[in-house]
Amino acid sequence: xxxxxxxxxxxxxxxxxxxxxPTTGVASGYVQANxxxxxxxxxxxxxxxxxxxxxxxxxxxxxxxxxxxxxxxxGADIRTDLPRYxxxxxxxxxxxxxxxxxxxxxxxxxxxxxCSFSFENALLAAGIPVRNIxxxxxxxxYITNRSCVxxxxxxxxxxxxxxxxxxxxxxxxxxxTTRFHLTHGAPIHLxxxxxxxxxxxxxxxFGDPVTVKPDEIPVFWxxxxxxxxxxxxxxxxxxxxxxxxxxxxxxxxDEEMTLF
Amino acid sequence: xxxxxxxxxxxxxxxxxxxxxPTTGVASGYVQANxxxxxxxxxxxxxxxxxxxxxxxxxxxxxxxxxxxxxxxxGADIRTDLPRYxxxxxxxxxxxxxxxxxxxxxxxxxxxxxCSFSFENALLAAGIPVRNIxxxxxxxxYITNRSCVxxxxxxxxxxxxxxxxxxxxxxxxxxxTTRFHLTHGAPIHLxxxxxxxxxxxxxxxFGDPVTVKPDEIPVFWxxxxxxxxxxxxxxxxxxxxxxxxxxxxxxxxDEEMTLF
Numbered sequence: 001x002x003x004x005x006x007x008x009x010x011x012x013x014x015x016x017x018x019x020x021x022p023t024t025g026v027a028s029g030y031v032q033a034n035x036x037x038x039x040x041x042x043x044x045x046x047x048x049x050x051x052x053x054x055x056x057x058x059x060x061x062x063x064x065x066x067x068x069x070x071x072x073x074x075g076a077d078i079r080t081d082l083p084r085y086x087x088x089x090x091x092x093x094x095x096x097x098x099x100x101x102x103x104x105x106x107x108x109x110x111x112x113x114x115c116s117f118s119f120e121n122a123l124l125a126a127g128i129p130v131r132n133i134x135x136x137x138x139x140x141x142y143i144t145n146r147s148c149v150x151x152x153x154x155x156x157x158x159x160x161x162x163x164x165x166x167x168x169x170x171x172x173x174x175x176x177t178t179r180f181h182l183t184h185g186a187p188i189h190l191x192x193x194x195x196x197x198x199x200x201x202x203x204x205x206f207g208d209p210v211t212v213k214p215d216e217i218p219v220f221w222x223x224x225x226x227x228x229x230x231x232x233x234x235x236x237x238x239x240x241x242x243x244x245x246x247x248x249x250x251x252x253x254d255e256e257m258t259l260f
Numbered sequence: 261x262x263x264x265x266x267x268x269x270x271x272x273x274x275x276x277x278x279x280x281x282p283t284t285g286v287a288s289g290y291v292q293a294n295x296x297x298x299x300x301x302x303x304x305x306x307x308x309x310x311x312x313x314x315x316x317x318x319x320x321x322x323x324x325x326x327x328x329x330x331x332x333x334x335g336a337d338i339r340t341d342l343p344r345y346x347x348x349x350x351x352x353x354x355x356x357x358x359x360x361x362x363x364x365x366x367x368x369x370x371x372x373x374x375c376s377f378s379f380e381n382a383l384l385a386a387g388i389p390v391r392n393i394x395x396x397x398x399x400x401x402y403i404t405n406r407s408c409v410x411x412x413x414x415x416x417x418x419x420x421x422x423x424x425x426x427x428x429x430x431x432x433x434x435x436x437t438t439r440f441h442l443t444h445g446a447p448i449h450l451x452x453x454x455x456x457x458x459x460x461x462x463x464x465x466f467g468d469p470v471t472v473k474p475d476e477i478p479v480f481w482x483x484x485x486x487x488x489x490x491x492x493x494x495x496x497x498x499x500x501x502x503x504x505x506x507x508x509x510x511x512x513x514d515e516e517m518t519l520f
Contacts, residue, residue, distance in 0.1 A: 040304070043304050044300070044303050044304035044307060044369075045324075047304060047307050047308065047311065048307065048322055048324070051307065051311065051319050051322065052322075059311050062308055062311065062312075064305075064308070064411070064412065071409075109304075149331075151324070152324065178519070178520045181441070181519065185519075186520065259438070259441065259445075259519065260438050260446065
């Protein structure tokens with residue numbers, strides 16, 4: 001039932017207050033997006049940060065100042081159609097809210113960035129295990145020792161998500177995710193976690209640990225959390241993001257944003 | 261000799277005034293770029309235009325306001341290292357100059373966008389004819405009936421370049437250019453020119469006509485001239501671009517910017 005809601009139906013439920021849960025597994029096959037909202041004065045530099053770091057921050061849509069209707073979901077309202085938002089003031093989390101109409105103004109620029117839900121469906125369809133889905137956990141995410149290319153006041157370490165699989169599955173997963181360049185593309189690393197500064201796979205910086213079987217290796221993809229760290233890094237008066245797992249669900253189908 | 265100049269050597273010749281010719285075929289194997297310079301006030305919207313129209317306007321590098329050294333060519337100076345520039349005032353071409361130091365200021369933002377020279381080398385390496393090179397002409401370019409997605413004051417029709425080849429070569433060329441997503445990627449059309457609003461292949465809007473043999477079809481790629489039309493469309497007080505064929509030659513190798 002949840003799985004078969006259309007994006008429009010889901011957004012209507014959210015807007016009317018009937019849906020406040022995470023969007024994981026809902027409206028299956030449609031592209032979900034990370035949200036970052038910030039003032040127009042810094043919009044150029046944040047857009048530049050995303051362009052310079054397109055693997056962790058692939059741009060699905062950018063709304064011009066004061067605009068609330070994404071091109072990837074005509075009729076939607078970015079101020080009301082996510083189940084939960086996070087509000088940051090001067091780099092500090094101030095709280096979570098269910099509606100940001102009172103915080104939004106003519107200078108607010110909204111960025112929608114790709115997330116990994118899209119390629120997870122493609123991996124499953126190819127028979128490749130997605131352990132976090134099997135174990136009903138949030139994907140394991142880690143802060144690496146690699147720095148993103150900064151832009152203006154924005155900087156961040158590269159954050160990665162990890163999925164364990166057999167080596168031959170890692171090759172196939174690399175092929176498959178290459179097509180999904182707007183949801184992080186191919187892996188950025190596989191094997192030894194220490195090579196990218198990860199000390200302990202069992203202690204992710206975000207999300208939950210998952211089981212890695214003896215014949216498996218960890219495979220790492222750039223992760224959208226990077227964009228949130230970057231947005232908050234500038235310590236702007238106000239930054240709004242989605243709350244973790246509470247994404248914007250667009251009308252784009254996963255297959256519509258593949259490269260080939 | 262020209263072909264084997266390094267990008268650094270070529271830029272030194274240009275900067276010292278010893279080279280004012282087009283850059284076609286020079287420093288073979290290195291990425292050449294379209295240049296657009298405009299004021300910081302409109303930099304967000306122009307960057308957004310490029311993001312929204314990434315096939316004709318693939319972003320190789322964007323320099324922050326007042327910066328003259330591209331990341332894709334350390335030590336270079338974007339104000340002096342192109343052989344010829346075009347200067348537009350309020351949308352009108354005012355002339356061509358060999359140096360823009362006196363027009364550049366702390367608010368100038370420079371955009372470097374991919375051009376098709378990179379994938380032409382890859383086509384040649386695969387034995388696919390590149391007629392404009394064979395006939396020593398400028399590639400044929402046409403204004404289509406397709407509109408780019410506008411952003412702020414920037415809008416433009418999609419401009420395409422055309423290369424004639426046999427149908428099976430068109431398939432192979434589609435595969436090859438898919439890898440080059442930062443130099444326009446795969447073709448946007450092949451076959452009947454009228455489907456994209458081109459009335460007469462023998463009368464290109466830019467560049468020269470080339471021979472189309474009886475067993476060949478025209479194959480169309482998005483073209484960087486689109487970005488120049490867009491930059492000029494906003495009728496800003498000052499816009500600077502490269503002069504046609506007089507590109508910025510970077511230190512990036514063609515193969516370094518392929519997707520896979």
